[in-house]
Amino acid sequence: MAETYFNEMYDANGLRAPYRGLEGWYQDMPTEFRAFKQAEAEELFRRFGITFAVYGEGGDPDRLIPFDMFPRVFAADEWRRLERGIKQRARALNAFLSDVYDRGEIIRAGRIPADLVYRNEAYEIAVSGFRPPLGIYSHIVGIDLVRTGADQFYVLEDNCRTPSGVSYMLENREVMMRMFPHLFQENRVAPVDNYARLLKRTMASVAPAKCDRDPNIVILTPGHFNSAYYEHSFLADLMGVELVEGQDLFVEGDFCWMRTTEGPKKVDVIYRRIDDAFLDPLCFRPDSALGVPGLMNVYRSGGVTICSAPGAGVADDKAIYTFVPEMVRFYLGEAPILENVPTWQCARPDELKYVQENLSDLVVKEVHGSGGYGMLVGPKADKATIETFAAKLAENPSNYIAQPTLALSTCPTFVEEGIAPRHVDLRPYCLVGRDVELVPGGLTRVALTEGSLVVNSSQGGGVKDTWVIAEE
Amino acid sequence: MILTVLHKTRYDFATPVGGIIQSLRLTPARCEGQKVLDWRVEVPGAVMGELFRDGAGDYIQTASLRSVTDHVEVTVSGTIETQDTAGVLRGHRERVPPRAYLRHTPRTAPNRAIRELCEAALADLAGAGDLDRAHALASAVHKALPYTPGATHAHTTAAEAMNEGAGVCQDHAQVLIACAHLAGLPARYVSGYLNATEDGSPHEASHAWAEIFIGGLGWVGFDASNETCPNEHYIRLGSGVDAQDAAPIRGLVLGGAEETLDVTVVIEAQQQ
Numbered sequence: 001m002a003e004t005y006f007n008e009m010y011d012a013n014g015l016r017a018p019y020r021g022l023e024g025w026y027q028d029m030p031t032e033f034r035a036f037k038q039a040e041a042e043e044l045f046r047r048f049g050i051t052f053a054v055y056g057e058g059g060d061p062d063r064l065i066p067f068d069m070f071p072r073v074f075a076a077d078e079w080r081r082l083e084r085g086i087k088q089r090a091r092a093l094n095a096f097l098s099d100v101y102d103r104g105e106i107i108r109a110g111r112i113p114a115d116l117v118y119r120n121e122a123y124e125i126a127v128s129g130f131r132p133p134l135g136i137y138s139h140i141v142g143i144d145l146v147r148t149g150a151d152q153f154y155v156l157e158d159n160c161r162t163p164s165g166v167s168y169m170l171e172n173r174e175v176m177m178r179m180f181p182h183l184f185q186e187n188r189v190a191p192v193d194n195y196a197r198l199l200k201r202t203m204a205s206v207a208p209a210k211c212d213r214d215p216n217i218v219i220l221t222p223g224h225f226n227s228a229y230y231e232h233s234f235l236a237d238l239m240g241v242e243l244v245e246g247q248d249l250f251v252e253g254d255f256c257w258m259r260t261t262e263g264p265k266k267v268d269v270i271y272r273r274i275d276d277a278f279l280d281p282l283c284f285r286p287d288s289a290l291g292v293p294g295l296m297n298v299y300r301s302g303g304v305t306i307c308s309a310p311g312a313g314v315a316d317d318k319a320i321y322t323f324v325p326e327m328v329r330f331y332l333g334e335a336p337i338l339e340n341v342p343t344w345q346c347a348r349p350d351e352l353k354y355v356q357e358n359l360s361d362l363v364v365k366e367v368h369g370s371g372g373y374g375m376l377v378g379p380k381a382d383k384a385t386i387e388t389f390a391a392k393l394a395e396n397p398s399n400y401i402a403q404p405t406l407a408l409s410t411c412p413t414f415v416e417e418g419i420a421p422r423h424v425d426l427r428p429y430c431l432v433g434r435d436v437e438l439v440p441g442g443l444t445r446v447a448l449t450e451g452s453l454v455v456n457s458s459q460g461g462g463v464k465d466t467w468v469i470a471e472e
Numbered sequence: 473m474i475l476t477v478l479h480k481t482r483y484d485f486a487t488p489v490g491g492i493i494q495s496l497r498l499t500p501a502r503c504e505g506q507k508v509l510d511w512r513v514e515v516p517g518a519v520m521g522e523l524f525r526d527g528a529g530d531y532i533q534t535a536s537l538r539s540v541t542d543h544v545e546v547t548v549s550g551t552i553e554t555q556d557t558a559g560v561l562r563g564h565r566e567r568v569p570p571r572a573y574l575r576h577t578p579r580t581a582p583n584r585a586i587r588e589l590c591e592a593a594l595a596d597l598a599g600a601g602d603l604d605r606a607h608a609l610a611s612a613v614h615k616a617l618p619y620t621p622g623a624t625h626a627h628t629t630a631a632e633a634m635n636e637g638a639g640v641c642q643d644h645a646q647v648l649i650a651c652a653h654l655a656g657l658p659a660r661y662v663s664g665y666l667n668a669t670e671d672g673s674p675h676e677a678s679h680a681w682a683e684i685f686i687g688g689l690g691w692v693g694f695d696a697s698n699e700t701c702p703n704e705h706y707i708r709l710g711s712g713v714d715a716q717d718a719a720p721i722r723g724l725v726l727g728g729a730e731e732t733l734d735v736t737v738v739i740e741a742q743q744q
Contacts, residue, residue: 101527104569118572125713129527129567251493252536253519282495282722293493293724294521297534301524 006149006409007421008072018075018469021187025180026070026412026419034069034414037179041067044175048234066462067172069179072411072424072444073467079190082145082153082428083438085337088328090141090430093160093315095331096324097137101128101311106330112323120320121368122313124276126283130300133206134434137309138316139271140166140199141430145338147409154341154406156425158324160316161308162273165443166429167231170195170238172465173441188470190440195429196238202433203269206305210254215268217241218258220249222274222290232273246274251294256304269305270295276310318367318401319345341406347398355402356393359386362402364393377453379405408453411464413446423447425455426466440468473555473704474509474742475667477677479548481721482734488541490727492518497663497710497720498548499523499531503564505557506708511550518544529566530710546721551742552707559701561683561691561708570685573658579714580661582650583631589616590651602657606684606694609651613644613696626715641680642715644696648682649714658685661718662693665707665739672741680718683711707739 009019029037045064074082099105100117107114117123142163144156173192177184200217207215221232223245236243242258249267250257257264272279278288283296298304314320322343325336344351346364355362364376376389393400410421428442444464445455455461479498498513500506513520513533521534537544576582582590593612597605620638628636630650633643645661652659659682666679681695681702693702702708712718725731 102567107569114569114571115574118569119575121575123572125528125568125572127527128569128572250491250536251521251534252538253534254521281724282493286716286722294495294534294536297495297521297524297532300526300532301522 005407005421005423006147006152008147008409008411008424009421011150016075018073018078018467021183021469022071022073025183026414037069038414040179041069041175044178045171048171048174065168065457066448067175068413068422068446068448068462068464069176070412070414070419071176071183071465071467072426072446073469076469076471079440079468081151081337083440085153086141086143086145086428086430086438087436088332088334088337089143089155089158089324090138090432091436092324092327092331093141093158094136094138094432096327097160097309097312097315098131098135099331100314101137102131106327109330111326111330112320116319116323117314120314120317122276122311122317124311124314126296127300127309127311132309133208133305136206136432137312139202139206139307139432141432142166142427143338143430145426145428146341146406147424147426148407149409153338155321155324155338156341157318157321158316159427160312161275163427163429164228164231164273165427166195167234168463169429169439169441169443169466170234172443172463176465187467190468190470192439192441195439196235198431198437198439199235199271200239200241202431202435202437203271203305203307205433205435206307207268208302208305210302211268216258216266217269217271218244218249218267220244220246220270220272220274220292222278226273228273235271241271246289246291249292249295251292251298254298254301254303256292256295256298267304269307271307276313279306279310318343318365319347341403344402346393346400346402351402352393352397355400356390359390359393361405363405364389364400364402367399367401377405380453405453408447408455411444411446413448413464415448415450420450422450423453423455424464440470441466473667474551474553475665475705475707476551476740476742477548477665477707477737478739479665479678479737480735481546482543483545483725484543484732484734485540485725486730488539489725489729491536491538492540492544492723492725493534493536494546494721494723496533496535496546497530497718497722498546499533499709500550500552500664501529501531501564501708501710503529503708504562505555505704507553509551509553511552512548514547514549515544525565527567528711529564532710554704554707556703559693559703560689561693564691570658570691573660573685573713574653574656575713576650576653577714577717579629579716580646580649580653581629581631582654583634585634586630586647586650587654589613589634589647590654593651594655602684602686603689603692605655606652606657606686606692609655609684610648610682610694610696611699613648613651614699617644617647617696619644619697641695641697645680645682646714648684648694648696652682652684659683660691660711661714662708662711663715663718663720664702664709665737666695666698667705667739667741669741674738674740677737677739678720678735679706680715681706705741 138160142159408423413422623638630646
């Protein structure tokens, strides 16, 4: 393959600084030792129980996502800029949510079309006009990033509801530290293990005004059949909070209560890992057995905080995505630090025309799709696939957006023959409460198939530990 | 006009149930033309949550009972002074942007019959104002669905009612909402009461109608069942995107047993 991709370890000048500490490590590693370590890693993951699919991709819940031992490394100065950009974006997204459920200034100012927001399926009328504690809607913002050059990063999408995968970030590090302790003595890798503590602090900071004590925080899971159940229970353990299902909670009077052996205990903050539609059968889907009947009334009368706030999804829609840089300028009065991928809205006739004429060069995605399903990767598709897709696109253009195929950066990865560059992306998890915080790291996904640009685990993707080299 | 309301909803259970929880939208809206003189919502044995007002301006309250042996009764009793505002909703504090009411739900999704009805109703109205168009749609719905109790049920969608060619106030409201959306007008479902006798004698009075947002006027009520705009005979409780969302009572029985429902609403105009 022509070297048109940015290689994060080697550039034109040779070895890049952040990877200096790894050079001897992999070169000196005997093949048998490597195989032994790889088996050990798998054993550790099995023991931890991490076998779920990332990002709600579905698939076999017992399948192990391949772990690649070669870390992905950022230098301190690279990370500083990313951190500023991520925090900026997370603040802007929250400002947008707080605005569109209030006066809608950005719409009045003509900066975002009203219908894109108010006719969006994720816009919840039930919470319009209600201000959650501190005006925060998205308490954990997962921002998917790709890199195309030394200083060039693009945001692929924002996840404002309940981004998953953070347990991989934590476990990948844990496994690496167990297997290669000396690497962490030789390299000043910034720790990520305070994530759970920061998450708990974030949730405590948005406790309702009615809560006059140490807030009782719970994690609400759909149950063990959910593909991310492991993550829910893992986070509950780390945070030292209860993991509950809908049936463990009930509403009485102005509060939400948890059933315990010592009687009902008031719940102040719910970190929910179920979708809006299932939260409360008395407000949303009446057939939901996963939620808590009456919860939305307690929420709207200030008796409990729900994280993320119902309705937060209107900020991470693929059609809204285009406007996030505008949000940064409008609410923060700053220039966006992170760039969006140029995006064509197929709903607009002129842009649709361009997309139709250039299908073989573009990536076309469903507006509401996720997990890499239902999308066309033009350069990798054969003629028949493109024709089939073109027909679908013509039928319902507004269901699609298109983006150029990005030259995703590569990171060295262990493969059959040794080490080879493979394409990677990054999802950091930004916490938004009284403070905006970001642990130095995130989840790196890697496309293990040679030449593949699709990092989704459902399509041959794996994960890596993500290092940020601490400041000197 | 002074109206008194007595609205009882009784649930009887064949065997004891593990609990009941309800979200009640049973307190009249605070708006011009409605002055509550006295109003009570009672559920004996229930823990009542505080009455709060949501973004749409509705008063909502939670009622819950941990266990129920054989029955629960929700009683609404009150007196209200009403005035005719020609259907226009004024002095109503709400914060939901009207354009959020352009989205349909499964219950208000249009089908071909609704599209045709809408097109036919507006055919001769090119260039007409939104108010005239809304009136035309309400009349068309009135004619298309003769009032026929029993033809539809609580879960009937607008499309199903159109196929049936008959319906009650719920169906009229939902079909009108579907039509208004097609015409590009924000529309929503309103639950309330209607005093329908001239002499003020007591009678069954639960009712529903639609509100359509008209530029320059705001929200205006349209009762397609009676081909009129709400007047002093109407009491507005609250609104929603469809009948389910605007239901005066949304409830859930835990550990469900066989349940029989009995609703009586009596409304009476006081002699002045």
